[in-house]
Amino acid sequence: MLASDMLVAQNVGFFIIAAAMVVGALRVVTTRNVVHAALWLVVVLSGAAAQYVLLAAEFVAITQIMVYIGAVMVLFLFGTMLTRAQIGAEDNLNNAKSWIFGVPVAVLMLATLVIALNDGFGNEKLPMDAPVVNTQQVSDQIFGPYLLPFWALSFVLLAAAIGAIVLARRD
Amino acid sequence: MLVNEFLMLGAVLFCIGVYGVIVRKNAVMVLMSIELILNSVNINFLTFALRNGSTDGHTFALYVIAVAAAEVGVGLAMVLLMYRNRRSVGLDELSEMKG
Numbered sequence: 001m002l003a004s005d006m007l008v009a010q011n012v013g014f015f016i017i018a019a020a021m022v023v024g025a026l027r028v029v030t031t032r033n034v035v036h037a038a039l040w041l042v043v044v045l046s047g048a049a050a051q052y053v054l055l056a057a058e059f060v061a062i063t064q065i066m067v068y069i070g071a072v073m074v075l076f077l078f079g080t081m082l083t084r085a086q087i088g089a090e091d092n093l094n095n096a097k098s099w100i101f102g103v104p105v106a107v108l109m110l111a112t113l114v115i116a117l118n119d120g121f122g123n124e125k126l127p128m129d130a131p132v133v134n135t136q137q138v139s140d141q142i143f144g145p146y147l148l149p150f151w152a153l154s155f156v157l158l159a160a161a162i163g164a165i166v167l168a169r170r171d
Numbered sequence: 172m173l174v175n176e177f178l179m180l181g182a183v184l185f186c187i188g189v190y191g192v193i194v195r196k197n198a199v200m201v202l203m204s205i206e207l208i209l210n211s212v213n214i215n216f217l218t219f220a221l222r223n224g225s226t227d228g229h230t231f232a233l234y235v236i237a238v239a240a241a242e243v244g245v246g247l248a249m250v251l252l253m254y255r256n257r258r259s260v261g262l263d264e265l266s267e268m269k270g
Binding site for chain 2: 007010011014018021022025026028029034037038041044045048051052054055056057059060063064067068071072075076078079080082083090092093094095098099101102103105106107109110113114117118121122123124125126127128130133137138140141142146149150153156157159160161163164165167168170
């Protein structure tokens with residue numbers, strides 16, 4: 001493989017962001033502090049937004065930042081704040097001895113996925129001259145062929161909002 | 172850029188998320204692990220959208236984000252209710268429906 005068709009800058013960027021995302025994800029599932037887990041999750045989510053930009057998906061990247069880092073993360077921090085009195089490390093976050101099941105399941109699943117992906121895609125390259133998908137194309141999709149799922153999604157969001165209010169209301 | 176780079180990243184994030192769902196007892200931490208899983212799925216959607224030169228993957232990724240936001244809202248409301256009723260968010264204590 002020639003260096004000229006490798007797109008060095010994008011590959012370096014990808015691997016730096018991917019390493020940060022994997023480290024962040026591992027910390028999310030291993031840390032003993034709920035607030036730290038939420039902050040490591042921010043690293044993973046913003047890394048994902050950066051990968052979306054590398055994948056030429058600008059609108060999804062912006063949506064990711066606004067919805068996840070702006071809204072979902074605030075919800076998580078509120079949830080943490082409202083459900084626990086203890087600040088700092090906590091011993092009671094994990095099931096006892098659960099890594100005996102968790103590690104083999106995760107490793108086996110990863111091995112299966114890696115083998116399947118290597119079989120299926122090998123050294124196939126992404127088309128790097130593809131144009132960036134702009135917001136107009138995405139909205140043509142949503143309000144064209146995918147209009148019915150969009151309506152269904154509006155009802156899901158409405159039901160979720162009402163449901164959350166009903167559940168969290170203090171009677 | 173190889174297709175596999177992105178798909179492998181998605182696979183790794185997915186497996187870490189599954190590990191978190193299995194291992195964690197705190198309900199808020201389980202919800203965070205589910206967010207990891209949903210994000211890995213989104214990376215796959217956008218990779219295949221670029222590979223196939225279509226925009227369908229973008230639409231689905233947006234729908235996944237919206238459903239994930241709804242899920243977190245309802246999930247955290249349930250966690251809050253659970254905390255209010257029994258002063259704890261341990262998932263192993265919810266055993267009333269055990270036969």
